[in-house]
Structures are given as structure tokens and as C-alpha cells.
Amino acid sequence: IVDKFDLREVYNMDADVFSEDVLEAFVGHLSVETRDDGSIGIAVEDQSAQRAADMANACVEELDHIFSEITSETARKNKLFIGMRLEQVNDSLAKLQDSLKRFQQTHNAISIPEQLMVMINAAADLKAEQLSNEVELEVVRSAFGADHPIAKQLSLADDIYEENFNSLIEGKSGDVFLSLSELPELGRKYADLMRRVRIQATLIEFIYPQYESAKINELKETSNVQILDRAVVPNRKSRPPRKLIVMLSAVASIIATLVIVLIMEYWKNIPLKSEDDWEKIGKIRQLIRGKSK
Numbered sequence: 001i002v003d004k005f006d007l008r009e010v011y012n013m014d015a016d017v018f019s020e021d022v023l024e025a026f027v028g029h030l031s032v033e034t035r036d037d038g039s040i041g042i043a044v045e046d047q048s049a050q051r052a053a054d055m056a057n058a059c060v061e062e063l064d065h066i067f068s069e070i071t072s073e074t075a076r077k078n079k080l081f082i083g084m085r086l087e088q089v090n091d092s093l094a095k096l097q098d099s100l101k102r103f104q105q106t107h108n109a110i111s112i113p114e115q116l117m118v119m120i121n122a123a124a125d126l127k128a129e130q131l132s133n134e135v136e137l138e139v140v141r142s143a144f145g146a147d148h149p150i151a152k153q154l155s156l157a158d159d160i161y162e163e164n165f166n167s168l169i170e171g172k173s174g175d176v177f178l179s180l181s182e183l184p185e186l187g188r189k190y191a192d193l194m195r196r197v198r199i200q201a202t203l204i205e206f207i208y209p210q211y212e213s214a215k216i217n218e219l220k221e222t223s224n225v226q227i228l229d230r231a232v233v234p235n236r237k238s239r240p241p242r243k244l245i246v247m248l249s250a251v252a253s254i255i256a257t258l259v260i261v262l263i264m265e266y267w268k269n270i271p272l273k274s275e276d277d278w279e280k281i282g283k284i285r286q287l288i289r290g291k292s293k
Contacts, residue, residue, distance in 0.1 A: 001058055002026060005051060030059070042231070049233045056231035072218060078139050079214035085135050086207050093200035100193045107190070120191055123168040124198035130161030131199070132206035 002008070002022050008015070011025050033041040042059050046052035137154040144151060 001055060001062065004058060005055055010046070010051075044231075053231040053233045060227060060230075074143050075214055075217035077142060079211065079218050081139060081142065082135060082207060082211045082214050086204070086211050089200050089203050089207060093197065093204065096193065096197045096200060100197055103190060103193055119168055120195045121198060123165055124195045125202055126161060126165050126168065127195075127199045128202035128206060130158060130165060131203050132210075133157055133161060135207060135210065 002019060007026055008017065008022050011022065013022055013025070029045045031043045031045075033043075035041060042056050044052045044055040044059070046055065133154055137151060137158060140148060140151045140154060146152075
């Protein structure tokens with residue numbers, strides 16, 4: 001704004017004046033109002049009505065530019081974080097699938113009750129949802145802080161996921177599911193491997209759309225500030241306040257007239273003491289009358 005409108009010259013500042021001082025002078029002519037409906041009003045005062053409107057619109061454009069940079073940077077960080085998490089999940093899935101394959105080759109076929117397989121799949125899906133929720137929680141914390149309402153809501157959901165997952169694993173969710181502890185040791189190891197493989201596979205299904213969305217948000221260029229009413233050239237001056245000046249002038253004139261009348265009335269009733277006193281009073285009256293004319 002300072003450079004675009006050459007405010008150093010507009011405000012008659014020397015060339016050696018710091019840009020911060022010029023900016024401070026501009027801020028003195030800038031007013032920002034946050035309204036009840038959530039909108040923001042920006043007004044600029046200047047000796048030129050056209051320049052005042054142009055500077056107000058330029059402030060809105062600069063605000064939109066800053067918001068766009070913040071949004072783009074946030075999306076870029078989110079994409080990097082989710083991308084790293086997705087890469088970790090892919091690596092974990094590959095290692096777990098390899099471990100499961102080696103386990104099957106070593107121990108041949110292992111029978112797991114169908115009822116327990118249903119529990120393993122349900123627990124794996126639940127755990128994958130929890131891990132996906134944690135990814136979203138980290139993104140929100142990074143962008144808005146841990147005290148943001150969405151972060152608190154996601155954190156509460158994470159605790160609920162963890163509680164439900166433990167209930168499934170321990171067989172506390174009713175008579176439908178069995179506990180892993182009811183399997184022999186070899187069966188437990190196999191079931192645990194299967195559960196972990198399903199968790200990572202399901203987690204990829206949750207995280208991949210988030211990653212694609214973050215990439216789109218990073219690349220798209222949208223206006224972050226919605227302009228409700230652009231600044232136009234004003235029809236009236238904001239300064240000086242003419243009505244106030246007229247009112248104060250009228251009041252001052254009335255007070256001055258009353259004071260003069262009281263003084264003249266007082267002098268008129270002063271008792272005659274000497275010729276010299278009357279001559280002095282006459283000169284003062286002539287002086288006052290001359291000033292009033």
C-alpha cells in the first residue's frame with residue numbers, strides 16, 4: 001500500500017523517513033471495524049476521495065492475498081504430513097504382509113473360529129478409523145492449535161475409539177465376539193498378524209482420500225475474502241466535522257456577546273468618581289465597539 005500509492009510523498013515525508021513510520025501514518029488514516037454479522041468494514045481517509053476509495057479496495061485485495069498464502073501454505077504442510085503418514089502405512093503394510101506370509105509358510109494352516117474372525121475384522125476396522133482420526137487430529141492441531149474446538153472434538157473421539165477397540169479385543173462387547181485370549185498362543189499370533197494387516201490396509205483407504213484432497217487444496221486458487229461492497233468515491237468529506245464547527249462557533253458567539261453586554265452594562269452603572277474615570281471608560285467602550293465591528 002505504501003509503495004503502490006507513494007504515501008511518502010502523499011504525507012509529505014522526507015526520503016530518509018523509515019517505511020515503518022510511513023506505514024504508521026497510513027494506519028492513522030485507516031479504520032477497521034468488525035461487525036456483528038462477522039463481516040469486516042475497512043475505511044480510509046485521504047485528501048483525495050478517489051485515492052481513499054482505491055486504498056480501501058487495495059487493503060481488501062492485500063488481505064485476500066495474505067489469506068491465500070496462509071491457506072496455500074497450510075495445505076502444503078497438510079499434504080506433506082499426510083503423504084509421510086501414507087508412506088509409513090504402505091511400508092508397514094508391506095512388512096506385515098511379508099510377516100504373515102512367512103508365518104503361514106512356517107506353521108501351515110491355522111484354524112480360527114469364524115466368530116473370532118468377525119471380531120478381528122471389526123476391531124481392525126475400528127482401529128483403522130481411530131488412526132485416521134489421529135491423522136486428522138494432528139492436521140487440525142498443526143493448523144489451529146490443540147485448544148481449537150475441532151481438535152478437542154477429535155481428541156474426545158480418539159478416546160472413544162480406543163475404549164471400544166479394547167472392549168472388542170477383550171471380548172467385552174457382548175456374547176457375539178470372542179476374546180483373543182481364548183485362542184492358543186500360535187492362533188493368537190496369527191490372529192494378531194491378520195488384524196494388523198487389515199488395520200493398515202483399511203487405514204490406507206481412509207488416508208488416501210485425505211492426501212488427494214490436500215493436494216487439490218494446495219493447487220487450487222480461490223478467493224478467501226468475499227467482498228460484499230467495494231469502496232466507492234465518497235460524496236461528502238469526513239473531515240473537518242462541519243456541523244460540529246458551526247455549532248461550536250454559534251455557541252462561542254453567543255457567549256462572547258453575553259460577556260460583552262454584561263461588561264458594558266456593568267460599566268454603565270459604575271458611579272461617577274472623576275472626569276478621568278469617564279474618559280477611561282469611554283475609550284474602552286470605543287475599543288470594544290471597534291472590535292465588534
